[in-house]
Amino acid sequence: MREKVNKLRIVIPSKTHTPIVNKTNPNAQPFDKSLQKNTQTIKKLLPSEDILSYAFQTADGVDCTLFYADGMVNKELLGTLVARPLSFLELKERENEGGRYALNEETLEKTIRFPELKTVEALADAVKEILDGNTLLLVDGLQTGFIAGAKLLPVRTVTEPPTDVAVKGPREGFIEDVKTNMSLVRKRLKTPELRFETVRVGKRSDTAVAVCWLEGTSNPEVKAAIVEKIKKIEIDAVPDSSYIAAFLSPRPHSVFRSVGTTEKPDVFAAKIVEGRVGILVDGSPIALTAPFTLNEDFQTSEDYFVSPFMATIFRLLRFVSLFVAILLPAFYVSAQLFKMQLLPLGLMLTIASSVLELPLSPALEMFVVLFLLETLKEASIRMPKYVGMSLSVVGALVLGETAVSAGFLSTPAIIIVAFSGICMYTVPDFVETGSILRWLYLLVAGGLGPFGIVLLSAFLLYYLITSDNFGAPILAPFSPLNRRDLRDSFVKYNMQSLATRPNLLASPNKTRLRVMGGKKKKQGENDASDNND
């Protein structure tokens, strides 16, 4: 189990706390001097069973109460650093005020000695902190609440992400906790220019969305536009970063992604250094980056750890594989139905003999096989692992083998779909889009043959060249053409040739690296890089 380890993590409550309530909201009321009244109010506001309170007295007999969400706090730490010191507190030497001993904020802060302690004045703020996993301490006679940051959230350990496995290179992956993810990025970019701006999104979930950028390197217009768009999101809850991605897309109905995704902090950091803006969402291990180009889908982190020749071969392989994955079933169908010349004679005869007595037309046959593939894929993801083996046997042997021997499907169709399925996973980030496109192409191939395939390709290309995302065309650097950015596209140049950041990102700091002994820049040229590097 990847999620087996729970670790203790103490979270510092946010210093720049923004109250969610305004003056018209009754929750904005301040604390009462009476602890009893405050307790009643909080229980009224938070009637849920998992919001617990722990009442105790100081040695002097002053009533205190702790409020916290069950399962989200470190009770041991609270007992040791908060409840115990207070229960031993005696202030008899102090002036007696109305029959009770004075216990003010200063005394309390000195007594508790909790590493993360802050005060809140409004009930609404206190409620929000409790819901966020912090603990509220109320003392009878004081109109101030004390927030102790003793969060103990159930978080995964940092492991290698299953969707982005690297043979060479770092293996750390993001987890569901945004603070941990921020620290993973900070660990790689130890520069004061790395900035985070947290925006709270979701009326119910109040999810922290951290926008991350490198000051002086990321395009400030892009950063501002992203923050603006996120601030405008009105939604009940944000369970995953994909919800944020949907709101950042200029074409929400598009089958193509408009925001980059990664589960790896090293990739995320590299994209931030390139000049992109990153987005981390609490509760999601998938980080977003923008602007995004389709070219990014063909790049992997390993490309930068192996020789440029190998990286180029891998990228071209991915590109060709993706086209094979999407187009092969469609071309197979259109070759049989409309353009037999596409197949060499020998192969055509083989296919003809295998499809001779099939009850289904080529298009319908391919549709059935593709449907089987997608079903098996979906089932294997959802199915418990202990029945996975059975699924393989049923899927591969019973369905495949038997369907062929029963004369229901042909062997070439199964081979083609299987190969297409394998090829699709050479570009894992494109699988969802690729699957949809494969169905679309199959549909047009069945109806219009190769003409439909070419026409749909032209249509998609035109659709893509007119797609821009935060100022960056999605097909860049191919359209609009940028010679310099082509050095890190399908052909990967060596590291020394990638001395400047991609032009499409319009970074104010162009210089990424300087080759030792390289040509010195002229005075005044690219001043931004000199200032920021």
Next chain:
Amino acid sequence: MQATTTIDPDFRGDPKQKDAVVSRQIALFAAFVLPIYKLLEAPSVLARFTGGDLLLPALLHYVFQTGVLIALLVAASRSEKTLFERLDEKLGKWSLAVYISLAAYFLFASILPLLDLEKFVYAAFFDTAPTLFSFAFFFLFCAFVCTKGIKAMGRIADLSLFLFLLPFLALLVMALGEADFTNLLPFFEYDLTHTVSAFSYTSPHFSDVAFLLPLIGNLRFKKGDGVKIGVGYGVGSLCTLLFLGVFYGLYSSIAWREHYAFSKIAQYFPALSVIGRIDFLFVYMLCIVLFFYVAAPLYYTAHFTAKVGKLRGKTAISFAISFAAFLFVLFCNKYYDAIYAFFGTRLFPIFLVFSLAPTAFLLLKKDRAKPQKEAPHA
């Protein structure tokens, strides 16, 4: 050297750069989009009239078009404003007449490419008998193309570098081994009347400057733009001439019967009998460029119509124009030969006039001394 940036001009909020094309895109359009239609039906038409001398009328076209292109570029270089902006200033409301005539011309110029494309699609994409409406989906594509701004045309040009060059070179390499260039000899075998006939019949294929006018007309001319566009046009011309030479070298006396040349030029490559007609993959790649080329006149019609009508959205006009074109093709494709002959014998002067017309921009007043360096955007 200061790096250029490709951030979208719209995003930067620069209204001057909105919906603009740059010289690189025009150059690529001239180099890799314009030649595609000349590789379709023009080779067989040229071969029909002039046999091995098919390069001669093509050369005549290029000399004529190059002269007009130079004039147009000179006119464009004389101001920081675009040609169309200057036209609007000079003629005021009367400039609408120019746009109306351009819209009408491009609608007229789309006729032959559409008819050619329909025939080509049925020949190259189908071994079986296609349905009557198989080609109709192309007009949906045209309508979609027409809805976008002129910037999209520029980006098509960028993409054509990959979509044209790779398959073109691949097909040429496959064909070169089988070509016999002695078929082109002797030169000047046919008399001038044949050359003139070939010239007139292929005027619709070679009226390039008119095709470039909407792009150059929207260009803010900078230093070096003229050379770029000129070189682009030169590369396109060389591609076409080279293709014509190889095509005739391959087919010789039966070249006039070989329609849709680029789909057939590599068919005798020996390996194809073993591995199948993989040359079709390259042909299909070229077809994507061809689709954009054929959609371009309709696009220009929609563009100028929207300009005349001061329409903000082009969706309705785009679909109307595409539907009109569809109806025309649907009802007139059976008269293909008659229409072709009518264009070659009677209507070809219209293409020449509209090719020559851009020289009139030279009459516009010069308002700057020297063009500046190119603006940093694409």
